[in-house]
Amino acid sequence: MDRVGVEHRSVIISFNLAEENVREIPLPLASIDRRDYIVGAFRDCLCLTHGGADGGMHNEFWIMKxxxxxxSWTKIRSPIPYSVLQHSGFWKKSHDLLVFRD
Structure with missing residues (x-):
């Protein structure tokens, strides 16, 4: 149960192993109401994917440049008609391989 006057916000929590400190990484402004993102890396950038409640037809793919x-969050493409989007490596040096699972 929420308490009156308590602020709730969604952030990514980052832990730097070398410096042993914690940092909050803000989510894209356009997605504050979302709570089920998958965090990953894409081209050396932090990325987020979000699957919609209707079987994934409202996926979002965000990159923090x-x-x-x-x-610096940039929406790359929406909608992506798959329930899970995952960066899985590289193909021919300049092409990223994304795996879609329906």
Whole structure:
């Protein structure tokens, strides 16, 4: 049960092993109401994917181009008609391999 006056917000929690410190990474402004993102890496950038409640037809794919800067989140494509989107490696150096599971 929520308490009156308690702020709830969604963030990514980052832990730096070398410096042993915790940092909050903000989510894209357009997606504050979402709570079921999958966090990953894409082309050396932090990325998020989100599957919709209707079988994945409202997926979003976001890339944070400048680490830690909320305004650098960029939506790459929407909708993606698959329930799970996962970066799985590289193909022919400049092509990313994304795996879709229906």
């Amino acid at each position: 400048e680490y830690g800067v909320r305004e």
